[in-house]
Amino acid sequence: MRTPIIAGNWKMHKTVAEAIDLAHGVCSAVENVSGVDVVLCPTFTALSAVKNIVEGTNVGLGAQNMYWEVQGAFTGEISPVMLAELCDYVILGHSERRQYFGETDEGVNKKIKAALAHSLIPIVCVGEDLTQNEAGETETFVGGQVKAAFDGLSPDEAATVIVAYEPIWAIGTGKTADPAMANGIIKTSIRGILAGLYGDSVAEKIRVQYGGSVKPDNVAGFMAQPDIDGALVGGASLKVDSFLALVEGSA
Numbered sequence: 001m002r003t004p005i006i007a008g009n010w011k012m013h014k015t016v017a018e019a020i021d022l023a024h025g026v027c028s029a030v031e032n033v034s035g036v037d038v039v040l041c042p043t044f045t046a047l048s049a050v051k052n053i054v055e056g057t058n059v060g061l062g063a064q065n066m067y068w069e070v071q072g073a074f075t076g077e078i079s080p081v082m083l084a085e086l087c088d089y090v091i092l093g094h095s096e097r098r099q100y101f102g103e104t105d106e107g108v109n110k111k112i113k114a115a116l117a118h119s120l121i122p123i124v125c126v127g128e129d130l131t132q133n134e135a136g137e138t139e140t141f142v143g144g145q146v147k148a149a150f151d152g153l154s155p156d157e158a159a160t161v162i163v164a165y166e167p168i169w170a171i172g173t174g175k176t177a178d179p180a181m182a183n184g185i186i187k188t189s190i191r192g193i194l195a196g197l198y199g200d201s202v203a204e205k206i207r208v209q210y211g212g213s214v215k216p217d218n219v220a221g222f223m224a225q226p227d228i229d230g231a232l233v234g235g236a237s238l239k240v241d242s243f244l245a246l247v248e249g250s251a
């Protein structure tokens with residue numbers, strides 16, 4: 001049985017003061033919720049402050065990106081060792097990183113390996129754009145991203161990774177994928193590919209989230225799908241009320 005996981009991707013929102021407020025609000029709101037893992041992913045600048053708030057609560061902490069080297073002359077980058085001091089999760093290969101900052105499948109794979117080597121749980125994002133979707137290329141494209149992401153990972157490592165299926169055309173647009181369709185993509189192009197690589201028992205352990213305009217009024221439809229184990233949430237994670245509704249809708 002896979003425990004659902006709801007992760008709030010705050011993206012480039014919230015000053016440290018605002019992040020502290022939101023984290024306090026979320027922690028007290030979800031205090032009595034069980035049966036779902038809740039993770040907050042603030043910007044790097046707010047990680048340390050939010051760490052102090054989530055410590056000792058049922059809320060986990062993640063970063064939004066990471067470089068794969070341990071240390072060195074890489075101005076502006078953050079290493080797995082640095083993150084391991086602060087948090088347990090790291091979002092890797094988000095489509096905004098791939099789209100605006102030139103991240104490649106190969107780089108994402110290196111980041112996943114580096115994260116695992118430092119006991120960080122990667123939340124690895126995959127998903128097609130509108131053109132690929134309309135051309136009927138979704139399954140091939142997403143399957144390729146999954147194979148590249150998991151390249152060289154042992155079965156134990158693979159089982160730790162969380163995958164987020166986020167169709168790019170659904171992110172921040174208010175358009176969501178049809179839950180049954182998203183489940184179908186996850187089943188064939190994510191869990192199916194992973195079963196081919198590692199066998200059914202490993203593939204059944206890997207948690208796969210849906211992401212892309214998940215809101216309180218549509219979360220239930222996604223959570224009802226057998227292969228969807230939670231959500232990676234942008235916009236609706238920026239307010240306590242809407243985030244709480246998602247968490248409660250997933251428990």
Ligand code: PGA
Pocket residue numbers: 009166170171172173211212213214232233234235236
């Ligand atoms: P959204 O973002 O919920 O605002 O669509 C999801 C994401 O990018 O992780």
